Amino acid sequence: MKNLYLTFRAAILWAISGIHFVVVCLFLMLLAVFVDPRKNDWPQRLFFRNILRLIGVKLEVRRSAGFDPARTSIFIANHVNIFDPFVVYSAIPQFLRGFELESHFTIPVYGWLMKRFGNVPVPADSSRAGLEEMIRRSKHAIDSGISLIAFAEGSRTRDGHVGPFRKGIFRIARNFGCPIVPVSMVGSFEFFRTGHWMIHPGRIIVYLHDTIETKGIDRAGLDDLRLRVFEIVSKPVEDVLRNAKQ
Numbered sequence: 196m197k198n199l200y201l202t203f204r205a206a207i208l209w210a211i212s213g214i215h216f217v218v219v220c221l222f223l224m225l226l227a228v229f230v231d232p233r234k235n236d237w238p239q240r241l242f243f244r245n246i247l248r249l250i251g252v253k254l255e256v257r258r259s260a261g262f263d264p265a266r267t268s269i270f271i272a273n274h275v276n277i278f279d280p281f282v283v284y285s286a287i288p289q290f291l292r293g294f295e296l297e298s299h300f301t302i303p304v305y306g307w308l309m310k311r312f313g314n315v316p317v318p319a320d321s322s323r324a325g326l327e328e329m330i331r332r333s334k335h336a337i338d339s340g341i342s343l344i345a346f347a348e349g350s351r352t353r354d355g356h357v358g359p360f361r362k363g364i365f366r367i368a369r370n371f372g373c374p375i376v377p378v379s380m381v382g383s384f385e386f387f388r389t390g391h392w393m394i395h396p397g398r399i400i401v402y403l404h405d406t407i408e409t410k411g412i413d414r415a416g417l418d419d420l421r422l423r424v425f426e427i428v429s430k431p432v433e434d435v436l437r438n439a440k441q
Contacts, residue, residue, distance in 0.1 A: 205394040212249040219245075224308055233313045233341070236290050243284045250278070251396025252386060256286045261405030262376060264288050267340050268406060269368045272378035273357045273428050274346035276387045282380055286401035289342045294333075294364075297325060315343065330367065337373050344378075347424075355384040355436050357429035365421045369409045375420075377404040377427040381435050402431050 219242045223232070232239065247254055258264070270291070272283055284291055297316035300306040315332045318325025336343055347360035368375050379402040386397050404427050412420055 201393065201395075204396075205392065208250050208394050208396070209392070212246055215249055216246060220308075227308065227311050232311060233290075233292075233339075239312075240284065243281045246281050247278070247285060247399075251394060252278070252282075253396075253398040254282065254285055255398060255400045256403065257400060258403045259405045262403045263374070263406045266374055266406060267337055268342050268374045268376045269337075269364065269371075270342060270344045270376045270378050271347050271360070271364060271424055271428065272344060273380055273432060274348045274351050275355075275380055275383035276351055276389050278383065278387060279346065279351075279380065280344075282383060282399055282401060283344050283378060287342070287344070287378070287403065290340070291342050291344055292336055293344045294329075294346075313341065330370075333367055334371060337371055347421075351389040352384065353389060355388075355432070357425070357432050360421050360425045360428075362417065362421055365409075365417055365424070369412050369417060369420070372410045375407045375409060375424060377407070377424045378402065379404070379428050379431040381431050384432075400431075404428075 223238060223242065226232070226235070226238065244254075267289070270283065270287060272279070280293060292313045292315065294317050295309055295314045297318045300310055300316050313336065315329055315336065316325070317329055333343060345364040347364050348358040349361050350358070352358060365375070367373075380399060381402065382397060382399040386395055386399060387393075407420070407424065409420070
């Protein structure tokens with residue numbers, strides 16, 4: 196009986212949030228024709244937060260004392276499921292854009308929307324031209340005061356653990372002299388697991404850790420930076436997984 200209830204509840208949550216997603220996306224698309232979405236943040240932020248509410252997420256944000264909310268930064272977070280952009284966009288108090296596979300920009304309507312909103316394309320084949328375009332757009336965003344979010348694992352977790360971070364985003368941050376903010380999403384895996392459709396409403400805690408400077412880091416120190424950020428991001432996640440097994 197309990198399983199039947201949980202299944203029914205998940206189906207209702209998907210339906211309600213899905214209808215809201217389609218309706219508001221159409222509205223944002225129409226609005227983006229007339230108003231540059233890079234200069235009009237509040238409708239998008241409200242939309243993302245409402246999706247989380249409708250799907251059953253209670254969001255809590257914990258900021259470290261060393262987090263500087265006023266500085267344009269590159270945020271680096273763990274990657275859990277399709278709701279990650281909604282979570283980080285709702286939690287980070289800055290105008291924010293993300294990295295997205297270049298192939299997504301060719302999808303009718305959606306691709307135009309992502310380009311119009313200012314997301315940064317990531318080439319699938321790591322071609323020189325594609326990488327140069329990604330770097331150019333990233334620098335333009337940072338120079339314009341737009342912070343960026345990167346899921347440095349490159350793929351969503353299947354077991355709840357944080358996977359190794361790729362080096363590219365750290366190289367970009369160092370070359371730009373842009374600070375990094377590690378971000379931990381705790382509770383997302385328990386809420387919704389990639390590869391499954393069941394929703395378990397609950398609390399997601401987002402940790403915005405201390406802002407880390409990248410100026411002055413040489414090539415030899417880049418890997419140390421990557422490992423340091425990985426340890427910061429993964430610790431709250433691993434602590435919860437460890438406690439769940441006890």
